[in-house]
Amino acid sequence: MSSSGVSWKLEDHPKLPKGKTVAVVVLDGWGEANPDKYNCIHVAETPTMDSLKKGAPEKWRLVKAHGKAVGLPTEDDMGNSEVGHNALGAGRIYAQGAKLVDFALASGKIYEGEGFKYIKECFDKGTLHLIGLLSDGGVHSRLDQLQLLLKGASENCAKRIRVHILTDGRDVLDGTSVGFVETLENDLLKLQEKGVDAQIASGGGRMYVTMDRYENDWGVVKRGWDAQVLGEAPHKFRSAVEAVKKLREDPNVNDQYLPPFVIVDESGKPVGPILDGDAVVTFNFRADRMVMIAKALEYEDFDKFDRVRVPKIHYAGMLQYDGELKLPKHYLVDPPEIERTSGEYLVHNGIRTFACSETVKFGHVTFFWNGNRSGYFDASMEEYVEIPSDAGITFNVQPKMKALEIAEKARDAILSRKFDQVRVNLPNGDMVGHTGDIEATVVACKAADEAVKMILDAIEQVGGIYVVTADHGNAEDMVKRNKSGQPALDKNGNIQVLTSHTLQPVPIAIGGPGLMHGVRFRSDVPDGGLANVAATVMNLHAFIAPSDYEPTLIEVVDN
Numbered sequence: 001m002s003s004s005g006v007s008w009k010l011e012d013h014p015k016l017p018k019g020k021t022v023a024v025v026v027l028d029g030w031g032e033a034n035p036d037k038y039n040c041i042h043v044a045e046t047p048t049m050d051s052l053k054k055g056a057p058e059k060w061r062l063v064k065a066h067g068k069a070v071g072l073p074t075e076d077d078m079g080n081s082e083v084g085h086n087a088l089g090a091g092r093i094y095a096q097g098a099k100l101v102d103f104a105l106a107s108g109k110i111y112e113g114e115g116f117k118y119i120k121e122c123f124d125k126g127t128l129h130l131i132g133l134l135s136d137g138g139v140h141s142r143l144d145q146l147q148l149l150l151k152g153a154s155e156n157c158a159k160r161i162r163v164h165i166l167t168d169g170r171d172v173l174d175g176t177s178v179g180f181v182e183t184l185e186n187d188l189l190k191l192q193e194k195g196v197d198a199q200i201a202s203g204g205g206r207m208y209v210t211m212d213r214y215e216n217d218w219g220v221v222k223r224g225w226d227a228q229v230l231g232e233a234p235h236k237f238r239s240a241v242e243a244v245k246k247l248r249e250d251p252n253v254n255d256q257y258l259p260p261f262v263i264v265d266e267s268g269k270p271v272g273p274i275l276d277g278d279a280v281v282t283f284n285f286r287a288d289r290m291v292m293i294a295k296a297l298e299y300e301d302f303d304k305f306d307r308v309r310v311p312k313i314h315y316a317g318m319l320q321y322d323g324e325l326k327l328p329k330h331y332l333v334d335p336p337e338i339e340r341t342s343g344e345y346l347v348h349n350g351i352r353t354f355a356c357s358e359t360v361k362f363g364h365v366t367f368f369w370n371g372n373r374s375g376y377f378d379a380s381m382e383e384y385v386e387i388p389s390d391a392g393i394t395f396n397v398q399p400k401m402k403a404l405e406i407a408e409k410a411r412d413a414i415l416s417r418k419f420d421q422v423r424v425n426l427p428n429g430d431m432v433g434h435t436g437d438i439e440a441t442v443v444a445c446k447a448a449d450e451a452v453k454m455i456l457d458a459i460e461q462v463g464g465i466y467v468v469t470a471d472h473g474n475a476e477d478m479v480k481r482n483k484s485g486q487p488a489l490d491k492n493g494n495i496q497v498l499t500s501h502t503l504q505p506v507p508i509a510i511g512g513p514g515l516m517h518g519v520r521f522r523s524d525v526p527d528g529g530l531a532n533v534a535a536t537v538m539n540l541h542a543f544i545a546p547s548d549y550e551p552t553l554i555e556v557v558d559n
Ligand SMILES: O=C(O)[C@@H](CO)OP(=O)(O)O
Pocket: 028, 029, 079, 080, 081, 082, 139, 140, 170, 171, 289, 430
């Protein structure tokens, strides 16, 4: 037992040998779907992934990556990187933010918690500001949760409420922002009828305003700060519906990239800057794209951009977004307590780990993998390398992204023999898939496949083992479909491009010269999901996973 009371020592696997280098490759947004022209993985040349598939069923299979298998409320919830990497790294299924917030709202417990009491202290004299993603995507936030929170806050005596919206188009179809804003305005109108002064105060597209992640581009957060806090933006409108409709008329603008706007009153004054004495809640439950704004709202010492004016506020996150940084200090709902992750166990058992991706996915293979925890478990055993992503572009312009650079770093780490586990995330299928640019996504998938090849070649050279898998679907289906699986046409008879993730399962493949003869996928875990991968990887490092981990996907047969 260690001082934390956890017994970190893993039992040795009775059959598998120690000392093999294991490459763990996560293809972001790479699901398995029917081969048709909207399946960019099928259309792309992907000889490496195709050859791995030939190993089915013993060396290649599918695993679940959406819904309950990754701790989401329902089977209609698509997978995403946070829940996917959490499951991959933690080896167990945790009720995730979406579900925890649902519980807290349904039971009313959210209003009894410390976080809500803290913001409530401002309701008498100040304004309650709600900042977050406005859609029913369920990846970062959900409209129905915002609606319940608005109702609950007003019942708890919030007299003045301002909502700062971020339009989506990434977890939901592009163009749906208009409908979501109409719905919200309608709700706010009803609150106004009850005597609550409630309005939308500002807005902007999620990828251009506020929701950057992993410090890729602070300019994004600054644009949000200017609109939300200072009440300053290049575009001013009297209503948010008008704002979104008008700004979308520019052919270069979509929901994800809507420019920032503020709502002004008849005299041209912004209706809802954030002022001293106000309360602020960021209502997204998902962490990665809230950490930067949380820092801007909470940190006294802050030098990422000039905040100009720093209001004295009571700020709470929907959840605490970073357990290690305790950020933010106040939050409405306790986050899932993801402990004893595979990364922490393996480090305690002498496994030297290298992890790498480019900025936009760097936290996925580190922060999410380690249970929403930043930093190293043991800096002497781990090395995390971040390759700077291109900033300020949409990735259909550079669909190869940094796949090659990531693969080169992984290759060098493998060949150096300084690491037992070399883990990467290859972002292409996902990041380019989200742009809805089908041609570019095909290029992206090819680039990811080439990166996989480079890593497998290095594993070949050192006699190692590889595990290649993905965190959820995206690039394998780029069109909205009707119930029978055919492309759903809009009223003009056009297909609707799907920018979001999917409900598809993802592949997992094992192999390499170090994989002992007789190791194969078991046939008795047909419903296996991403959470079963951690025990599998522990086995490949010649350990048995803790008994509360989801079962391993592999067995060793004597032949
Ligand atoms: O970009 C993101 O924030 C999400 C989609 O909302 O994608 P991923 O889960 O793959 O990071």
